[in-house]
Amino acid sequence: MQFFIDTGDIKEITEASKWGIVDGVTTNPSLIASTGRKQEDVIKEIAQIIDGPISAEVIATDKENMLKEAQELVKIHENIVIKLPLTMDGIAACKFLTDNNIKTNVTLCFSSNQALLAAKAGATYISPFIGRLDDIGHDGMALIEEIRNVYDNYGYMTEILAASIRHPTHVRDASFLGADVATMPFKVLKSLYAHPLTENGLEKFLSDHQKANK
Ligand code: E4P
Numbered sequence: 681m682q683f684f685i686d687t688g689d690i691k692e693i694t695e696a697s698k699w700g701i702v703d704g705v706t707t708n709p710s711l712i713a714s715t716g717r718k719q720e721d722v723i724k725e726i727a728q729i730i731d732g733p734i735s736a737e738v739i740a741t742d743k744e745n746m747l748k749e750a751q752e753l754v755k756i757h758e759n760i761v762i763k764l765p766l767t768m769d770g771i772a773a774c775k776f777l778t779d780n781n782i783k784t785n786v787t788l789c790f791s792s793n794q795a796l797l798a799a800k801a802g803a804t805y806i807s808p809f810i811g812r813l814d815d816i817g818h819d820g821m822a823l824i825e826e827i828r829n830v831y832d833n834y835g836y837m838t839e840i841l842a843a844s845i846r847h848p849t850h851v852r853d854a855s856f857l858g859a860d861v862a863t864m865p866f867k868v869l870k871s872l873y874a875h876p877l878t879e880n881g882l883e884k885f886l887s888d889h890q891k892a893n894k
Contacts, residue, residue, distance in 0.1 A: 681855050684863035686843070688715045688722045690729070692866035697729050699869075704732035706807075706843065706863040708763070708787065709739060720756060727757035735785045735805075737763035738773075746773040754782055761785045761804060766794045771801045778802030785841065792826035799836035805861065809844035810854070820844070824857045848872055 682703040685696050688711040696702045705726050712719045723736050734757065738749040746769060750762040761783040764770040774784045778801060785805040786798035790813060798806045808827060810820030827840050839860035845851060848871050851862050 681859065682861040683869065684733070684735075684841070684861055685730075685869055686711070686845070686863040686865050688712045688717075688726075689866070690715075690722070690725055693726055693729050696866060696869055702730060702732070702869070703861070704734060704759075704761075704863075705730050706735040706763070706785070706841070708737050712737075720752075723753070723756050723760065727759055730759075732759060733761045733783065733804075734759050735761045735763040735787075737765075737787065741765070741767065741769060743769040743773045743776070746770065747776060750777055750782065763787050763807075766790075766798065771797050774798065774801040774803050778804075787843070789827075790823070792823065792830050795823075795827040795838075795840075796830055799831060799834075799838040803838045805839045805841040807841045807843040807863070810842055810850055811844035811846040813844075814846070821850070821853045821857065824854055824859050828858045 683701055684704040684706050685693060685702050686706045688707045712722055715722055726734050736753045738746045740746045740749050746764060753762060754760050762777055763785040764774050765788050766786050774786055777784050783804040785807055786803040787807040789795050789806050789808045795806045808823045813820035813823060824842055841861040841863055842854035842859040843863050845862055845864040845868055854862050
């Protein structure tokens with residue numbers, strides 16, 4: 681399973697990159713807005729830190745302008761993946777970019793039929809938003825399972841990028857169900873390391889070692 685970090689915060693990306701387990705980065709207009717910087721500047725800096733796919737989202741809602749934005753975004757770095765909303769124009773833009781060998785991440789996916797549309801358009805990644813479905817009383821993880829089944833039924837190569845991850849259990853369950861990628865906030869990524877038995881066990885090993893070597 682690949683791990684992407686879902687943030688535009690350069691400090692977080694820099695720290696997480698040192699852990700050696702971050703495969704890529706996802707951003708969205710809200711995450712970029714929270715940095716108070718221009719998307720282009722943030723993405724350029726991220727590309728210097730992480731050598732892997734970096735999703736940058738278009739703001740336009742019509743195909744023509746989505747493609748114009750995509751053209752500019754791909755100039756930033758070879759690792760840029762164009763993030764497009766799951767709309768008719770987004771899917772049409774995805775098909776065009778796929779036909780022109782540009783990687784895409786179709787975002788804001790909330791149903792397996794939507795995921796099927798993205799796969800048919802040749803999307804590199806589909807981003808089902810688990811947390812936002814859970815928030816409204818639906819079962820986000822069931823969507824990951826459905827998409828896995830649909831894609832496996834037809835051999836679609838679009839990678840399932842479990843998004844809107846809120847806690848470590850989301851990561852565990854998405855990995856059980858065969859999501860290809862999990863993108864998560866810094867704090868969730870960090871929390872994957874934590875287990876009280878690891879901490880207590882290490883403390884005991886070290887104190888036993890010290891006692892024996894007095
Ligand atoms: C994914 O690419 C999105 O940026 C992200 O996971 C959305 O998460 P949220 O629902 O916590 O905003």
